[in-house]
Amino acid sequence: MRVLHLLDHSLPLHSGYTFRTRAILKAQIARGWDVAAVTGPRHGDFAEPLEEVEGLRFYRTPVVPPAPAPLGEWREVNRFARRIRKVAREFQPDVLHAHSPVLNAMAGQRAANRLKLPFVYEIRAFWEDAAVGNGDGREGSMKYRATRALETRAVKKADAVAVICEGLRCDLIRRGIDPAKIFVSPNGVDLTLFGEPLPYDSGLAKTLGIEGAETIGFIGSFYDYEGLDVLIDAMPQLVAWRPNMHLVLVGGGPCEAALRAQAGASPVADRIHFIGRVPHHEVERYYSVVDVLVYPRKRMRLTDLVTPLKPLEAMAQMRLVAASDVGGHRELIRDGDTGTLFRPDDPRALARAVAGLFADRDHWEARRARGRAFVEAERNWSLNVGRYESVYQKLANIAPVKDSWTKGAVKA
Incomplete structure (x- = not known):
């Protein structure tokens, strides 16, 4: 199984987002899968277009010059989609797996459509609610409603949707999303990295x-x-x-x-x-x-x-x-x-x-x-990661993956 993850940002930056990503990638590698990731323009500056951090491969996307919304976001999605396609032609994944926010899903879906690859979208939080929580948005505003509509559209277009908890799953079902395409991949701890407690210091x-x-x-x-x-x-x-x-x-x-x-x-x-x-x-x-x-x-x-x-x-x-x-x-x-x-x-x-x-x-x-x-x-990642396997396998078996690489018809 070859999986290409699409991320907002990654190690060496430290955040709950990057630590969950690290746990997923390491646990999948431990299962014998070939795994890599592409970070979007919001990751920021980087030294090399392909960086290895803690044994994990991260392909980088150049930063997009600032522009007023929604022009700036549109440019980000376009640049990220092009970078994903380029990396995918080199890495040849069986599955594209995008992680929130929704801009990543939009770029990933475009790439998946062009490459005829199955597409999984994983939601860690709804972007509109995260903006409210961070003080950058207001619930019910025009921007909030527009972002929510983009999220719902992205979920409907994805082949499968992962969420980190039942709260998100139930919310999507209330929006009319087919429960059969949603699975829960809960937050967990990589006990190989965060294992035995230290004695009192x-x-x-x-x-x-x-x-x-x-x-x-x-x-x-x-x-x-x-x-x-x-x-x-x-x-x-x-x-x-x-x-x-x-x-x-x-x-x-x-x-x-x-x-x-x-x-x-x-x-x-x-x-x-x-x-x-x-x-x-x-x-x-x-x-x-x-x-x-x-x-x-x-x-x-x-x-x-x-x-x-x-x-x-x-x-x-x-x-x-x-x-x-x-x-x-x-x-x-x-x-x-x-x-x-x-x-x-x-x-x-x-x-x-x-x-x-x-x-x-x-x-x-x-x-x-x-x-x-x-x-x-x-909540142990060595166990949690198994939730992805049946979903990936089902999607990879259905999609005409090999043809998309052997025909060589896809252009940047």
């Missing part, structure tokens, strides 16, 4: 000023929808109930300056520690010094429909997890079993749930073990 804890403290934390990107302002607002109450409580925030993002200002004005500012971004290979050290990872996502379409990756990483690291009771978290966390859920957008509810966890230490080890077992059994 007392040296790091001492450096951070949290040695011997009760610690909660967040490791990830600082977007508004993550609700970190709610977490900071909860800290005075948490410290009142648990006087030895500290909050560790690892990462960065668009909201970092506002969150730092909010924390600086808090009456418990000395208990809130901003670490900044850390190299990915050091992340496990920070997991080792945090007792409870907290994910206070705000309630909106994005968080109700999409499952995050970070709670799974925390469970894999044998950390306790507390998260807001939104749809994306409910797909991952069984309240009172593998984690704790609390009412979203409510600092006091967050504080009450977290304080309750620290008052119940006798059950920590059992809960940690159940969280880890859940990841191993249901």
Whole structure:
């Protein structure tokens, strides 16, 4: 099986998007498949048109000069489609597999039509909802509706559609998409890369000023929808109930300056520690010094429909997890079993749930073990990747793949 993936961006950039991609590609290679990827113009600058990162091949597409919407996007799609066709003629895949956003699907579908190749479109989040979550859009606006229409059109044209969770699958079915063409490829953890938890790093804890403290934390990107302002607002109450409580925030993002200002004005500012971004290979050290990872996502379409990756990483690291009771978290966390859920957008509810966890230490080890077992059994990429196999095989067997290469009739 030869699969060409079509991506917005990739390693060496670090994001939840690139880490999921890395897990998929490595797991497919481990199954003996020949796998490569093409990144679109939004990946940015690159050193070589073909780069190898961590043993993975990434073909690059040149950046498109800025232009007003929708002209800029139209140019991006055209350039990406041409690059995909060129790479495909060299790589000769059995399947083209595009990953959201929808611009990638549009470029990939054009290439697939020209090359007579089967086309899979994988949605990690709806682009229109992601824009709202990032503060770049408004639900129900003309741009929102237009983007949603493009997404629906792309899904209808694809031969098969992968989604990362049931929330996205159900939304597509409500749009009239045939359920038979949709399959779920859930977020997971590559346990070969993010495997055994490290022992408590007392040296790091001492450096951070949290040695011997009760610690909660967040490791990830600082977007508004993550609700970190709610977490900071909860800290005075948490410290009142648990006087030895500290909050560790690892990462960065668009909201970092506002969150730092909010924390600086808090009456418990000395208990809130901003670490900044850390190299990915050091992340496990920070997991080792945090007792409870907290994910206070705000309630909106994005968080109700999409499952995050970070709670799974925390469970894999044998950390306790507390998260807001939104749809994306409910797909991952069984309240009172593998984690704790609390009412979203409510600092006091967050504080009450977290304080309750620290008052119940006798059950920590059992809960940690159940969280880890859940990841191993249901969210392990070495198992999850098998969901693609039957879909690829069915599509590759149906499509006249070999003819499209032997005829040599396709032009750039």
